[in-house]
Amino acid sequence: MRTALVLGTGLIGTSAALALTQRGVVVHLADHDPEQARTAAALGAGTDEAPAGPVDLALVAAPPAHVAAVLADAMGRGLARGYVDVASVKGGPRRELEARGLDLSSYIGTHPMSGREKSGPLAATADLFEGRPWVLTPTRDTDTEVLNLALELVSHCRAVPVVMxxxxxxxxxxxxxxxxxxxxxxxxxxxxxxxxxxxxxxxxxxxxxxxxxxxxxxxxxxxxxxxxxxxxxxxxxxxxxxxxxxxxxxxxxxxxxxxxxxxxxxxxxxxxxxxxxxxxxxxxxxxxxRVYEVVAVLIDDQPGQLARIFADAGQAGVNVEDVRIEHATGQQAGLVQLMVEPKAVPVLTAALRERGWALRQ
Known part of the structure; x- marks a missing residue:
């Protein structure tokens, strides 16, 4: 894949565009709101200029109710060699495309299982999909080249392909x-x-x-x-x-x-x-x-506290498997819960106490 067109520059579309751009793909951006496309372009997600000719892959990042219409328009204009959408539902849009009598060999429905509470291009990040499942829904009609393009998209976004x-x-x-x-x-x-x-x-x-x-x-x-x-x-x-x-x-x-x-x-x-x-x-x-043990550490709400804890854990040779932060209501303090392997608890506890951290049961 050398070129791509992202139709819809919200959170998902812009995040995918950022990831593709970082991997050297020339990405063109379009949106029903041109200002949103310009914002995505300003963030480094690509260019809001129209491509000179068909791109390798068109990615439709529109709401589910509009996916079929956007795809039909893009396919009718021959904008790409392959087409994917990233809507969170798959059966309805495909049936609507079939009802329109379109040749769907160049299309595959997909859904990255990732998101945020915030929306819009300003919430986008290139690593939004990293390590997350990305569902692909090919059919017997799906062209092998299009499936390969979709798999390349998933790879560029560092997601994990799941076929359903x-x-x-x-x-x-x-x-x-x-x-x-x-x-x-x-x-x-x-x-x-x-x-x-x-x-x-x-x-x-x-x-x-x-x-x-x-x-x-x-x-x-x-x-x-x-x-x-x-x-x-x-x-x-x-x-x-x-x-x-x-x-x-x-x-x-x-x-x-x-x-x-x-x-x-x-x-x-x-x-x-x-x-x-x-x-x-x-x-x-x-x-x-897996079952992890919790080491709870009281911290002040000051810059660098979390970095210090992780650095001290690393120096002790302990891998932090997960972390949660519970903020104290009305106070400039919080409780950091470090999830570690049970055998690492004594080592981490001793190391943190030695470095002056206040631990809680």
């Missing part, structure tokens, strides 16, 4: 992305009119649960409108679990010992099923999750 059927993909993202987003929003909505005293008690748990609720509602309306059936089916199952959980909690309020035992068993059931589901979430590098 389009409808299977849509059911999967409903489970791991679309439904969780709505649940996060439902939980966050409880905070809107909550008392200030209650909100001030927010800790890392509520921050983790509600983080993705900060995303742009307009973008998510487009996404959910393109995949409503599978998401509704999953939410119906969640609703059943919620009804059962509410009944179990009400039973715990009963003066009848048998009902309280029944309620306790119901709560234990949902919690254990939650445990069983959580351990299936892939861990580092996509492997099965």
């Amino acid at each position: 059927d389009a409808d299977a993909h849509d059911r999967a993202v409903a489970l791991v992305s679309h439904m969780p987003h709505l649940v996060s929003s439902l939980v966050a909505a409880r905070l809107e009119n909550a008392e200030e005293a209650a909100v001030r008690l927010c800790g890392q748990g509520i921050r983790d649960v509600t983080r993705i609720a900060a995303s742009d509602p307009r973008m998510w309306i487009d996404i959910l409108s393109a995949n409503p059936g599978p998401v509704a089916d999953l939410l119906a199952d969640v609703s059943t679990d919620l009804d059962d959980t509410v009944r179990a909690l009400r039973a715990l309020q009963s003066s009848d010992e048998a009902k309280r035992r029944e309620g306790s068993a119901g709560i234990e059931d949902v919690l254990r099923r939650g445990n069983a589901g959580q351990v299936r979430v892939p861990g580092k590098h996509g492997s099965a999750p």
Whole structure:
């Protein structure tokens, strides 16, 4: 791939353009909002000038509802040798293209499983997709050359290619992305009119649960409108679990010992099923999750604190597998939780204490 055209310079399109440009691909940028394309170009994602002729690959980064129309227009004008889209749903756009009677041998639907709460070109980064799954949905009609171009795109973005059927993909993202987003929003909505005293008690748990609720509602309306059936089916199952959980909690309020035992068993059931589901979430590098120990360090809110901790851990020969930061409400301090292999805990603890860090249990 030597040339590419990115149609849609939001977060995903601009991030892909930045990655391609860094790998030496000449990238042309276009958007329904020319100012957005100019912003992406100013960030080094490519040029907003139109290509002189067909490019090797056209990447459509439009909302799901508009993907088919943008692709049909690009294919009708012969803008590229191959075409991909990066919409978060795959079955609907392909069926719409088929209904338009287009030759789809030059097209393959794709979906990078990466994003941020922020949108637009200013939120883009060249490493947005690094190490993340990038789904490809080829069919028997897909030309081998186009599949190879899509694989090259994934490679340039340092993502991990995953081949799936389009409808299977849509059911999967409903489970791991679309439904969780709505649940996060439902939980966050409880905070809107909550008392200030209650909100001030927010800790890392509520921050983790509600983080993705900060995303742009307009973008998510487009996404959910393109995949409503599978998401509704999953939410119906969640609703059943919620009804059962509410009944179990009400039973715990009963003066009848048998009902309280029944309620306790119901709560234990949902919690254990939650445990069983959580351990299936892939861990580092996509492997099965591993159990790490936590070394908690109290830090001041000053520049360079995190860098010092990581440097001290490195000098002790300890690899930090993951890190979380819990901010102290109303204070210029925080608790850094370093996740490490269990055998590394004594080494790291001794090294950090020796260097003057305040550790917490």
